[in-house]
Every structure is written in structure tokens, then in C-alpha cells.
Amino acid sequence: MNEELTKNAEVCYRLAEQKAAHYFKSLYVQVMQKTYVPILTKDIQSWKHNHIHHHSLLSFFSRGKRKPDVQEYRSYIQWLHYTGKLDNYLDRSISYIFMRDLGKALDSPDTQIRVRRAVDSLKNHLTSSNEKNRGDKTDTVSMAGLYRKAQKEGVESTMIWVMDKLKTVSANIPKEMDVEQAQRKLIKIIGGVIMHQVEEMGDDISPEERTRKLDEAIRLGYSYGLTYPFIDDLLDAKVLSAKEKKQYSDLIRTTLITGAVPELGEWDGNNIYLIRYIHSELRDAFEYIKAHQRPETMKSFFEQSYVFFNSQEVDRIKDLSNADYTNEELYIPIILKSASSRLIVRSVISAPEDEGFDNRTFFYGIYNQLADDFTDMFDDMKDGAVTPYTYYMKYHDKRLDLINPFELYWTVISNLIHNVYHSDTKTCEVILDRAINGLKRFKERMGTQKYNEVMELFACENPKFSSLIQSMVRKADDVDFFDKLLRDHMITILKNERKEQEDFLDTIETIRSQINNILNIPKIENISLMKESIIDAANYSLEGDGKRLRPIVTWVMGVNEYGLNKSAIVPLIRSLEYMHTASLIFDDLPSQDNALTRRGRPTLHQVYNIATAELTSLFLTQKAIEEQASLDQFDSKTVLNLIRYSAQIAENMCRGQAMDLDSKGKQLTLEQLNMMCFYKTGIAFEASLIMPAILANAEELEIEALKKFAHYAGIAFQIKDDLLDVEGDPILLGKSTGKDAENNNSTFVSILGQEGARKEMWEYYCLAMEALQEVLRNTTFLKHLLNYIVNRDH
Template identity: 70%
Template sequence: MHRMYEEMMNDADAGYLLAEEKAARYFAALYEQVAEKSYVSVLTEDFQLWKQKHIRRPSWLSLFSQIKRKPDQRDYNAYIQWLDYTGKLDDYLDRSVSYLYMRDLGQAPNSPDTQMRIQRMSADIKKQLLHSSKAKRGEQPELISLAGLYRWGQKEGIETAVIWLIHKLRKVAAHIPEGMDAEQAQRKLIKIILGVVLHVMEDMGDKAPHEERSRRLDEAIRLGYSYGLTYPFIDDLLDSQVLTPQEKKRYSHLIRTALLTGTVPKMGDWSGNNMELIRYVHTELREAFEYIKGYQRPEAQKTFFQQSYVFFHSQEMDRMKDLSNVDYSNENLYIPIILKSSSSRLIARSVLSAAEDEGFDQRTFYYGIYNQLADDFADMFDDMRDGAVTPYTYYLKYREQRPDLINPFELYWAVISHLIHHVYQSDPKSREVILDRAINGLKRCRERVGAEKYNEIMAIFTSDIPEFNHLIQYMVRKAVDVDFFDKLLRDQVIASLKNDRKDKEDFSATIEKVRHQINSTLQIAKHNGMPPMKEPLIDAANYSLNGDGKRLRPILTWVMGVRQYGLDAAAIMPLLRSLEYMHTASLIFDDLPTQDNASARRGRPTLHEVHNSSTAELTGLLLIQRATQEQASLSQEQFDPKTVLALMRYSAQKAEDLCMGQMMDLNSKGQALTLEQLNTMCFYKTGIAFEACLVMPAILAQGPEEEIAALKKFAYHTGIAFQIKDDLLDLEGDVHLLGKPVGKDAENNNSTFVTVLGREEAAKEMWNHYCLAMDALKELPRGNAFLKHLLDYIVHRER
């Protein structure tokens, strides 16, 4: 076995040496351009042609048009609207999509077929952008929202794959440890998935039958995730300080063994703080590895493993560098990054078992270092802080001691010259896009670090090319129309992930805070002089109230009342208690032997199991009356009596509706309901309760009717989504997390979304209602992050 491993290692190393020789030849060609400064005259001429489109003298007409000033790109929707208003949107999308075809798809933009595809994709994106740019300020772009993703899945007939992906991405986010940049790790994963999907869409074209298109897109999503998972949980994890040196060594050996043998080794014995993380990562990577292998044709596997080994080994070589080592040669610095930057994109195609395409391979190989040098320049200050070795950090530290070191900024421009004139044969469109991107990168750097720091760093990197630098910096200051959609989207994804994390933390903190407040005031007190026969009922009520309830309904009312309408928290506490009393009463009745006959609720035996059915029935009635008393006690100093009366009338109507929903449920046992009947029953059983929680504080605050209508629509779809999730949990949930037995619906012969639709279709229906609920949220005049995260919690919860 050991000898076989050595033979495989030798074969892999031989393959790596061949790749290294190719990279060395490329590097030698670039080195020659830098040494002779030949790229300067070539690019100076290129810039003279390029600037005709990008450097404009202001006219009275252009000054007049600036009345509608360019908005900050962080205001995504306003920026898209501005591009459209000024007539810049078409060119903006054309260069952006052209760049994606060059970088991610390895295409030459001067091909007539590629130009046609670029125009078609640009038109599709424009249509989507103009539709979604009407959203309110600060609202998440539909392109990067869960609702937008699911609706795309519906359009393509791949809802199951999208649901699978949403679940996987959520799990990944939950397992990214402290010490890693969670937003960047997730962004890279999403980017890889998108890249693989684009490869498949490009390969299929528009003429593939719908069934084939759906199948291949489904596979692309799963393959993209399977490959992309390596970025957060191999590359980023090994780059971080999360693992100990011993763990890194062992983990790297495990990955290397998998690439050499084609089989993921067993995890073995791990201990320490990272054991759970490694267990999750090992399980997920093994599943991903097997999925890729199972998809690929046997003859394509060799290419995949060869390219993967080159990628991993070049990453390892780069990772092992120490900034304190003064002896690295130029080849040590640059050849590994040529290899890792090119092979990372070559793998994306080999993952798909795509046919060989020499033009794609060549363009991708030469293009990789361009992106890597641009990324390393952007991350230069963070890398210096972290002590990471990149061409920029190493040059900054040792340039005075090592006059032989190549200036990476000069090499970057040599790469650009090589791409324009040797890879794309001086094609004007290629020159346009590449120079746009280069100047945009410098503009973004100047904006991010400030003019003073930017000029300081430029003085170091351009000291040997003062005239060329003067030209470059003139472009950086004066050039217009060089921004790109993928950068806008990248910034939005990162901002959205950060805001999402912050809002989730606020959501969780709010739930815990308000839940504690509610729990502390729910118990019904026993007072002196109370009739003896009443005490057992109070004890029974408190037993039911003491269970581990989520308290979602009163928490939701608190958020709407206090945060949305500015009501006094103490003043609405009676309303919160009334809602929990009503809800607990409904659960007591629901669990009775004459209804669902449940034995456990909220992690403990049901009330009729502890006492008897008669006690349970009377306790439920007592809690309903208590709820009415609480509502009647709302302060007349804070609320108009007529408003309180209207609230109580509304509450009584909703209680009637709940009873009707439960009767519909009981009468449906053993019957095959239609989806329409199920939706109606579900609304009266569950949606009504959500509606009451949202509408009651609106009634107290005397909110406008159109706002109440939007809240009712949100509650309708949220309630159905909640019930479908309950039905799914009854089928596949964890009894320890749920606090009640699973499988009760089947045992009671209940009609549920799962029994009517099946598990897969029920999940689709839940996500459809999720999207419709999100639409309703957009109708509210004020954004409500809590309601969005409530909806996310409902569809992702495990209890």
C-alpha cells in the first residue's frame, strides 16, 4: 500500500513538473518585458487609443446632465437607475459580461458567436436589473436574495436543487469558525457555483430542450457547490490560524491523499477544540468529492485529479512561504501563483467533464495571473498585516536589500500587454475590457485607502517608470465609465452577508430578551381567598405555560408594537400575555385524545397526560378568559377605549376562525384534501394567529388600512409556510429538538402538505409561500428586517 502511494505521488509530481515548466516559460516571457520595459511603449500606445473613449472634455450639455448626479454605488438600486437614465447601462453591461466571458469562460470576445452571446446575456441582465431597481432604498437586490434565487429555480424547473443549495449554504455559514472571514468565504463559494452554472449555460446554448436544460443546471449547482466548498474549507481554512500547525499538517495530508488516490481517507481520531469542525468538513467534502467523481466520465477523471493536484500543491507551496525569509527567488514567488491562478479556473471546466478546448485552456492559463496580481494588489495591506507572502508584500519588505526582485506592479502591466497582444491578438474589444478593468482596480484602491496612502504606495511601485506612471495616474483621476457589474454585485453580496449576520444577531438577541420578559410575567398568581377548587386549574395553567415554548407570537407583537409603531413596551404587556394564553389554550385543546391525542408538547408530557382530559379542557377555557381579561386591562391612559374595544372584537373574531380551522382539520382526517382546501384550513389554523400578532399592534397604533392589508397578506403566506415546515418536521424532524413525537400526522391519518403533495413538492410549496411573503413585505412603507428574519427562521428551523 505504501509503495502504491509512492508511485501515485511520483506520477503526480511528474505532472506538476510539466505544469511548472509551462509556467516557467510564461514567466520568462513576462520577465523579459519587464527587464526591457518593452511593455511601456506598447501600452502607452494602447492607452492613447483607449482614452479617446474614456477621457472627455466637459461641455455645457454634460454639465447640464449632471443635475442628476452619480449616486454612491453602495446604493445599488439608485446606481442602476442612474446608469439607465444617463444611457450608460448598455455599455456598462457589455464590458461587464465581456469580462466574465474572458475571465470565467475563457472565451475571446472578438468571436461573432461570443459577441452574440454577450449581447443576449447583457439584455437578460438589463431586463432583470430594471425590474428590480424599483425597489426601496437599501433593499436587498433581488439577484442575490433567497426569493430571487428560488424564483430563478422555478423558471428553470430546478426548485429541488435550489432548496438543496440554500440548505447547504446555510450549513456552511453556520460552520465557518471565528478566525476566518465568513463573508469572503461565502462569497467565494457563491462565485464558484455561479461560474460552474455559467459554464453549463454557455455549453448548452439556448436550444437545449427544457428537460435537458433543467437536468444539467441541477447538476451544475451541485457540482459548483462540491468544487466551491474547497475554497472556504481547504484554502481559507488552511490560510487561517484556526487549526494548529499539527492539525494543518494532518489535514493537508488527508487532502493530498484524496487527490492522489481518488478516495477520501477516513477521518481517524481527532481531539481538541476543532474536532466538531473537522468532522463536519470531512463529511461535507467527502460527499462533494464523491458527487464529482460520480458525475464525471472515467476518461475525464484523470484530468480533474491532475489539475486539482497542481492547484492544491501550488497553494501549499505558496502557503508555506515565510515573510522573514529573504532568499526567495523571483521564480519561487511567481510560478506557484501562475499555476494556482490558472488551474483554479481550469478545474471548473474539468469538473464538468467538458470536452477539451485548446483555445480555452491557453487563454485561461495566461489570464489567471492577471486576476491574481490584481487581487493581491487589492489585498496588499491586509496581507502585510497578516505577514502573508505575495509578490507585493515581499517586494515592499525586501526591495532595498534585493535589487534583483521583480517589481510586481510592472509585471502586472507586462501581463496586460501580453494578454492584449499575444493572447487576444491586439483585438480592440479585448484591449478595451482589460484596460477598463485595470484602471477600475486602481480607482477602487485609491478610493478605499485614500489619496495619500495610494500616492505613497504608487511612488514605491512606479519609481522606474515615471512617465508611464504619469499616464496611468492621469487615467485613474480622469477616466470615466470603467466600473463593472461584478464588482458592484461583489460589494452588494459582502454588504448583504454582513448586514444579514448583524440582523440575525439582533433577531436572536431580541427573541431572547423579549422571550425572557414574557416568561417572567406569564405565570398566573394565586392569591389569598382564592376558592380551593380554582387552585388546581391555576397550577395546570402554569404547568402548560412553563413549557419550553418559542413565544413567537407575543414576540412578534412586541416587535411590531414597540419597533414598528413606537408603542410603550410596558403598556402592551397585557396584549402579549393574552396572545400566549390564547395560543397555549389552543395547544391544550389540540393535544386532547378527542383531537390529535398528543403525548408530549414543549418537551414535556401534555396536560391531559399529567392530569386528565376534563382538567385540560377547563384549563383551556380558563386561559381563554384570562386572555380576554388581559386585553380589557390595556391602559386607557395609553390607548383610546374605542380602539381597545375594536381590538377585542378583532381578537374574538380571530379566535372563532381558529376554532373553525381546527374543526376543518378534525373533519379532514382520512380524507384526501385538495391543495386549495389545505391552504384554507392551514390559514385558519395557523395563518390567523400570525395575522393577529401583526395586526393587533397596528390596530392599537391606528395604522393605515393599506398597511394592515399588506400585513395580512404577509401573515397568510407566512402562516402557510410555517405549517408546511411543521408538516415536514413531523416527517423528518429530530424528536429531541422538537420536544414532541414525530410521525403523529401519519398515525392520526391527518391530511397535511406532505401527505397531499409529497415531501419534495411540499418543500417547493413552502418556498413559494416564502417568496410571496417577501413580496408582501415590500409593500410595507417601512422596511422590517425582523419580519424577514422571522420568515428565514420559519423555513430553516429545526423545531
């Protein structure tokens, strides 16, 4: 590595360290002199009038609606709105974000206007969402919801890109790390960069420029945010060996010092495949950030990034068994990393230098870091991590020189309110709200007994001040924040989604295995002397590695949702797969798509001959009708209705295939293609939902809702097929790619291009998700089926 560059980086770090040391010295003096006690006592005495309410008996009975648990996202928002508390709740929440994430001073008239505008916008969104989605089974933090927002801003292609990236990142996070927390952090960073970009845009920006800047912000946010799971969290986790950590850290350090990502080279360790993926992804992210830096901000970006990384490394190598760390060694890296992490965001978007922002962010960072370290102290102690709290817990009775981090925390608060934000009333309100809220949340999570033990250990030396703080923790109300609600809500969603997806895949695999065992068509005994090639051919096609999605959907809907007897609907399960397999045999014929492989094996007409394939397809169609007529545990009129519906489905599938054949060599309109795809693909998907509903005598309204869902989901499925034919892996697909172009077929890709087809698929995904709201049953399986449809690789 270039010695001059290394020296420059070290000089940059030492200068930052000197500034942090100066800040720490001023805090140290305030701690020693206990100046924070009288100042904050006065602040809290004034503050508490807005937060300790003495309810009369009359007001108790008039309150009406019970306060829900803070973590009940939608119910809690409704309650706040109902009680008239929503405005203040959102005001302190947005004000806090403007301070913490955007580095704004709340006494600025411009900031006040922007906070008010943001509060009004968020309130309108939350209240209208609650009204519109009463009983809604989707969530505000959903792929469909995010895509709809992206459409309004014209960045839907970028949203598709980032959703694909997040999916891949999640799949590559090692099991030793917290996947949901990593996802949340990454999403939070993306959101933070977008917020900064929006603030920098101004109100007079053109729609085209706004779209361009938002696209850039999302990509920059992902590129920067990627460093959290794949640098910070990875180096903290017990995934890499000590040797691998050293090699990986050196690689990151070299990148930040030289401005270029070195080749990975030889990797001595068990995590080579993980590191290869991370190296590739981080290299692309780094190059994207670099390419979007203005020359005047490039230096600042590299300096802040190096300070951030190096201060983390300094902290990371500390050993809790070392009893000799000084106060400066404990706190200065924290000041550096907490400030530089937010300063980088402005560097990332090439925002112009703002001395006020830089100063406020520098002084503010340690407040947030001390609050986080307090929350995580027991997890950190368990991991052997050195933080001011873990170190004090271990050595407070042996090292009388150690600063009590809880006292320093309140000193930082006092310093921020009065020396950084100039005793601004709104700032005082918001920071004290946040501080008391943090203690209340910790107490709720740890339990009263554990909380009291912690407070006894970290109690400030002034008993009256400590008593005042604990009184506020017990009595104060209206100190909660939207970002905390959203954080908890997002983690819950991510965990639930992960569990639901695992359950979905388990269900798919279990039922698929059971279906495979019931599909074989036995030979007729009394003609066993003759070769029955048609049954052999039928079983050959049925034994292929099919996804069995349609019969699986029927099984789940019939058994799990409608409560039908499993053995009673076995004939229906068979009939659906027979019909589907018959349609595939026809589809593969030389007169139609002339496919060579299907389900990972040669197509039927390749193994036998065209005539046998045609007869086998007809044979399976008739076997399907025979199976449906065997549904003897259901009312005959109901079965007749089902067979009539099934015949209509088969007719429409033939119409769709005829449309497909007639369209070869012709340029279809999007409307014509949608119609053809529905008849070819969507109608069969509809059948898998509607047939069990018919057997269960479901209401007509529910059947119509299921048809609407099937219509949209079926077209999304076909668009994904068209995309896979262009960009899929033939091995995973089990068939050759490029057949549509070879056959001169009109597809969503040929009409719209790959990017346009992707947008169209997500549009139908959203329509299908929205249609699920009308289905008055548990739709979790169908939701994950839809996710599978658009995210599958085969």
C-alpha cells in the same frame, strides 16, 4: 500511499511547472527589456479618448442627476441608465467575464453575439427590476429572488438543497475566518460553474435536458466551491494548529493522488468536531464530482486539481523572513494556481478539451492573481504571507535582482493584449478599463496619501509611463464593472443579514424572557384554603418552554413600529399567549391529537386529567378576554373593536380545529388543506400583527397588507411543522414526531411528499416576502421572522 501514483502526480506537477517556467521566462525578458512601455503607452493614448471627457459648462448643467456612490447598487444602476452609460457599462462587464471566467476570445463573432445577448438580458432585468421595485425593501440577491429564478428553470428543489447547504456551511465556518467572504466565494464559484454549463449547452437543448444540466451544475458548483472555504481559506487561517494543518493537507493530497477520500482516523487536535463535519461534507462533494466525470475528462480533473492544490501548498509554506526566494520561486506557483483554478471548472462539468480556452486561461490567470495580490498586499503583509508584493515591499532595497511586481503586472497586460489576444481592440479596451479601475478602487479604499506611498515604492522605472498611469487613475471615467458592484453589494448584504439576524435573535430572546415573567396567573387570596388546580394547571402549561412567537411579534410591532407604550400593551401580550396556550391544550387532548408531550414536558391531560385540561383551556380563553378588556389606556371603542376581532379569531381557530378533526382518515385536496391551515395556524399569527395595528388605529390598507403577509407566513409555518413532524429531532422539538401519520392526518407532507412540501413552503415564503412590499413600515423583523420560520429546527 501507492508510490507509483505519487510519482505520477509529481511528474504531472513538474510538467505543469515547466510550462509555467517557460511562460515566466518570456515575461521576464519583456520586463527586462521594458517592451511593455512603448506598447502600452500607445494603447493608453488611444484608449483615453473614450475615458477622459471634457465637459462644457452647458453639459455640466444639463447632466441633471448627481452621480451616486458606486457602491449604491440600485441608485447607481438607475444613474447609468438615466445617463445612457448602462449599455457600455454592461458590455465591458460581460465581455470581461467572458474572457476571465469563460476563457473566450472577444474577437470571435460567436462570442460577440453571446455577449450582446447577455448584455440585453441583464439590462432588461436591471431596468425592469428598478422600475418595479422603486422603494422596494427587498434585494435582488435574496432567497425569494433566487427561488423565483430557480422556479423558471425547474430547479427549485436544487435551489432549496443548495440554500440549506450554504446555511449549514456558514454556521460551521470558524469565527477566525471571514464568513461573508467565504459565503461570497462559494456563491461565486457556483455561479461560475453554471455559466460554464450554460455556455456548453447550446441553444437547441430541450427544456428537460436544460433543467437536468442546471441541476447538475449547481451541485457541481457547490461541490467544487466548497474547497475554497474548507481547504484554501481554512489552511490560510489561524484555526488549525501546525500539526493539524499537516495532517489535513496530507489527507487532501492523498485524496487527489489516489482518487479516493481516506478515512479521517485519529485526530490529534482541538478542532475534531469541525474537521469531522468538513471531512464528511468534502467527501460527499468529491464523490459527487467523481460520479459526474466522463472517463475522458477524469484524468484532466485530477491533474488540474493536484496542480492547483500543490501550487497553493508551495506558496503557503513560504516564510516572509526568508530573504533568498528567487523570482521563479515567487511567480511560478502563482501562474500554476491561478490558471489551474479556472481550468478545473471545465473539468468539473466534463467539458470537451478546447485548446484555445486552455491556452488563454493559462496565460490569463496571473493577471488576475497579481491584481488580487496588489489589492490585498497590506492584509497579506500583516498575516506574514509571501506574495510578490509583500516580498518586494520587504526586500526591494536589499535584493536588486527582484522583479518589481507592478512592472510585471503591466508586462502581463501587454503580453495578453498583443501576444495572446492578437491586439484585438475590444480586448485592449476591456483589460485597460479593468486595470485602471483596480487602481482607482485601491486609491479610494486606502486614501490618497497611502496610495501615493505605494505608487512611489512600486513605480515603474520609466517616469513618463508611471506618470501616464497615474494621470489615467485621476482623470479617466467609465471604467467601473458590474461584477465589482455586485461583489461589494453581496458582501454588504451578507454582513447586514448577519447583523440583522443576530439582532433578531437577541430581540427574540430578550422579549421572550420578559414575556415569561408576566404570564403567571396568581391565585385568589380569599379562597386560598382550597386547592386551585385549574390555576396550577394553567400555570403549568404557560411555564413550558414555548417559543412565544405570537406575543413577541405583537410586542415588536406594537412598541417598535407603532410606538405604543410597553406597559400599556402588557394585557394584550398576555391575552395572545393565553389564547395560544389554550388552543394547544385542546389540540393535545385524546379526542383530538392525543399528544404525550408539549414544550418539552408531558401534556396537561397526562399530568392532571382530561376534564381539568378541558376546563383549563376554557379558563385561559376567558382570561385572554379579561386581559383584553383591561386595555384601559386606549379608547374604549378601539378596545371594543379589538375584542370583536379577537372573538372572530377564536371562532375561526375553532373552525380550523373542527376541520382538522373532520379530515382525519380523509384525503384532503391542497386547497382544503390550505384553508384548514389558515384557520388553525395562520389566523392566530395574523392576530399577533393585527391587534397592535388596531390599537394604533392603523390605516385599513396597511392592515390588509399585514393580513396578506400573515396568511402566507402562517401556511409556511404549518408546512414547516408538517416537515418537522416527519424529519425533526424530538429533543429539539420538545414533542414526539410522527403524530400526523399516527393520527391519519392529512398534511402537506402526506399530500405532496417531503420534496413537494418543501417546494410549497418556499412558494409561500416567496409570497409572504412579496407581500411585505405592501407594508409601509420597517419590515426587517418580519423578514427575519419569516427566515426563522422556514429554517427552524423546532
